[in-house]
Amino acid sequence: MNDVGSAIVSLLGPVEIRNLADKLDLRPTKKFGQNFVIDGGTVRRIVRTAGLSADDVVIEVGPGLGSLTLALLPEAAHVVAVEIDPVLATQLPLTVDTRGLGDKLTVVQADALRVGLGDFGGHVPTALVANLPYNVSVPVVLHLLEALPSLRKGLVMVQAEVADRLAAPPGSKVYGVPSAKAAWYADVRRAGPVGRTVFWPVPNVDSGLVSLERRDPPATTATREQVFSVVDAAFAQRRKTLRAALSSLFGTAPRAEEALRAAGVEPSTRGEQLDIVAFARIAEHLD
Missing domain, CATH: 3.40.50.150 (Vaccinia Virus protein VP39)
Known part of the structure; x- marks a missing residue:
């Protein structure tokens, strides 16, 4: 300087x-x-x-x-x-x-x-x-x-x-x-x-x-908009588990659970426990 x-x-x-x-x-x-x-x-x-x-x-x-x-x-x-x-x-x-x-x-x-x-x-x-x-x-x-x-x-x-x-x-x-x-x-x-x-x-x-x-965003096949939609849903009701919080986004709670397990995230986890990389992995399973 x-x-x-x-x-x-x-x-x-x-x-x-x-x-x-x-x-x-x-x-x-x-x-x-x-x-x-x-x-x-x-x-x-x-x-x-x-x-x-x-x-x-x-x-x-x-x-x-x-x-x-x-x-x-x-x-x-x-x-x-x-x-x-x-x-x-x-x-x-x-x-x-x-x-x-x-x-x-x-x-x-x-x-x-x-x-x-x-x-x-x-x-x-x-x-x-x-x-x-x-x-x-x-x-x-x-x-x-x-x-x-x-x-x-x-x-x-x-x-x-x-x-x-x-x-x-x-x-x-x-x-x-x-x-x-x-x-x-x-x-x-x-x-x-x-x-x-x-x-x-x-x-x-x-x-x-x-x-x-x-820095570069996480390497993912999901778009930024998809990742951010998962973030928004996860924190819309902080006390809910991700299985419940993401049920509307994925259509049903069972489909949300399936996506979470495929992303390597325990469905009973809450949003505040995940980093942006984990949110990106979840977003990859959106239709």
């Missing part, structure tokens, strides 16, 4: 952020999940932990007023910032231009749940680094991993309990649909806690960093 570059760029502190918000008559909304980072040390830590190289193209979702964006720009070849709020999307290039880094930024005013590779002006993202809106964090992560196979790594800040779920291993009490689906795409781990006071407005929950390292 280019520590010299990081030192040159002045980041946004609490005063600058409040001044910008006043200028824009901005009132952070729950609709967009807006909580802006006001602590320079936190954004530097995020960038450092992300392990970016000078040739990385970063996609940042929900850049807000630009706290994290300004720390990312010196460390990457380019940053594509996806912002749903038109006021913030218009302001961000102006903020970046004052630091002389406008040529390294592309702002896409769009819903991150609907963007694809063709929306980024020819830039091909290799890393996801973002303070994600809490209300859509898991869907955004899963959508981008699917829509952008070029993504090789990521570091996202999410609500602490969501971070726990994303990184949970099989057998954990919080292992579930987000854990299993994220594991289809990547090795996922917790990368540290983040306190509430680094945000404005201060949220009523703690946050956490989650690291993602892309």
Whole structure:
């Protein structure tokens, strides 16, 4: 990482952020999940932990007023910032231009749940680094991993309990649909806690960093959609055995049991005990 570059760029502190918000008559909304980072040390830590190289193209979702964006720009070849709020999307290039880094930024005013590779002006993202809106964090992560196979790594800040779920291993009490689906795409781990006071407005929950390292999905003849349908069914009613939980998906409980045994899974097992490889084996027996 280019520590010299990081030192040159002045980041946004609490005063600058409040001044910008006043200028824009901005009132952070729950609709967009807006909580802006006001602590320079936190954004530097995020960038450092992300392990970016000078040739990385970063996609940042929900850049807000630009706290994290300004720390990312010196460390990457380019940053594509996806912002749903038109006021913030218009302001961000102006903020970046004052630091002389406008040529390294592309702002896409769009819903991150609907963007694809063709929306980024020819830039091909290799890393996801973002303070994600809490209300859509898991869907955004899963959508981008699917829509952008070029993504090789990521570091996202999410609500602490969501971070726990994303990184949970099989057998954990919080292992579930987000854990299993994220594991289809990547090795996922917790990368540290983040306190509430680094945000404005201060949220009523703690946050956490989650690291993602892309890897190949399990070798299987089933499609991703088939595997995910098994995952969804398995966790729809967590207390049920897989024989019962998958009965609707396979048509009957006996057919579900037959598929489970063929996949080498004991029918009395519950979904939280299986890894993504086992779910893929089960999905191979769907019609």
